[in-house]
Amino acid sequence: MQVIYQWLKRTFSDPQLVVLLSLLLGGFIIIVTMGNMLAPVLASIVIAYLLEGLVAPLQRMGVPRMLAVIVVFILFLIALGLILFGLLPLLSRQVTQLVQQLPNMLAEGQQALMMLPEKYPELITADQVQEVIATIGGEAGNIGQKVLSWSLASVVGVITLLVYLVLMPLLVFFFLKDKRLILNWFTSALPQDRKIALHVWREVDGQISNYVRGKFWEIIIVWSASYVTFTLLGLQYAMLLGVLVGLSVIIPYIGATVVTFPVLVVGWFQWGWTADFGWLALAYFIIQALDGNVLVPLLFSEVVSLHPIAIIVAILVFGGFWGFWGVFFAIPLATLVNAVIQAWPSRAELDSRVEQNQAAAS
Numbered sequence: 001m002q003v004i005y006q007w008l009k010r011t012f013s014d015p016q017l018v019v020l021l022s023l024l025l026g027g028f029i030i031i032v033t034m035g036n037m038l039a040p041v042l043a044s045i046v047i048a049y050l051l052e053g054l055v056a057p058l059q060r061m062g063v064p065r066m067l068a069v070i071v072v073f074i075l076f077l078i079a080l081g082l083i084l085f086g087l088l089p090l091l092s093r094q095v096t097q098l099v100q101q102l103p104n105m106l107a108e109g110q111q112a113l114m115m116l117p118e119k120y121p122e123l124i125t126a127d128q129v130q131e132v133i134a135t136i137g138g139e140a141g142n143i144g145q146k147v148l149s150w151s152l153a154s155v156v157g158v159i160t161l162l163v164y165l166v167l168m169p170l171l172v173f174f175f176l177k178d179k180r181l182i183l184n185w186f187t188s189a190l191p192q193d194r195k196i197a198l199h200v201w202r203e204v205d206g207q208i209s210n211y212v213r214g215k216f217w218e219i220i221i222v223w224s225a226s227y228v229t230f231t232l233l234g235l236q237y238a239m240l241l242g243v244l245v246g247l248s249v250i251i252p253y254i255g256a257t258v259v260t261f262p263v264l265v266v267g268w269f270q271w272g273w274t275a276d277f278g279w280l281a282l283a284y285f286i287i288q289a290l291d292g293n294v295l296v297p298l299l300f301s302e303v304v305s306l307h308p309i310a311i312i313v314a315i316l317v318f319g320g321f322w323g324f325w326g327v328f329f330a331i332p333l334a335t336l337v338n339a340v341i342q343a344w345p346s347r348a349e350l351d352s353r354v355e356q357n358q359a360a361a362s
Helices: 002-012 015-034 039-060 065-114 126-152 154-177 179-188 195-233 238-248 254-271 275-299 308-328 330-343 347-361
Strands: none
Touching: 015 308, 039 065, 039 154, 039 195, 065 154, 065 238, 065 254, 154 179, 195 238, 195 275, 195 330, 238 254, 254 275, 308 330
């Protein structure tokens, strides 16, 4: 207890550390208690971060900020319209077609499983196959129930979506237009003695902006490459699977592993063990290899390198707290923790600051 008391005494005797800890604790409480209510604001901040990457170059070219914001915002509205009226209907049709084909896929899969005991009697028994089929059938029934419950709640979802479609563009516009005003207001409310907090903020701000924009372009590039590849190979549901592969990069390591299953399963049910399936598997793994070994180093060269274990732990922890947004921001949040640890003064520095504060007070 004495060790903990001494640590608390040294820490809370430093005003800069008190400011930093207060900001971190306040942000954590706000996100945990009001995260769902503030979801449109959080999403708008993410979009504004993305669009700032287009506004800033226009400003460097001599374009007034207001004009640059208007031009970029109009492009954003056009892209949003294309997604709502072009991409989403196509994805909806392909999801519907895939759901309609699921019974046939399950029946074909059961037939393939029933043949395994005949081919490999020493490794697989008929009872084991029956257990697997029963498990798959039960999971399929659970998925069907979830789809039904989702369809019953779709009216509420549509209303929520309409509210988001009105609020988020407005929030994005004002975040871009009044960026400097908002930042000045926020910093003016902070105490003067905040050097450590500002150091952490500058470090994390650069990391988050680079990460969000880099992740956006990674999604677009991987999605486009996957869609073109699947279309050229003649794979069914090419757009749906391409979107899934693109979105899988949001979750490092885990996402690519999970999305591999639907891609290969759809390919196997379409072609079986043929050369076409082999070409699909080869092309898909080449895309994943290029993403991990070429695209990620190019896009995230400025992001602090984190150990894979740290990334996976961050995904589990922050995803458990904040769901999708926690997963999306797992790496920036882990970077925040790393920046705080790096900026945290050593024991000698803390003792020196305590002595200086006591001398100044006397």
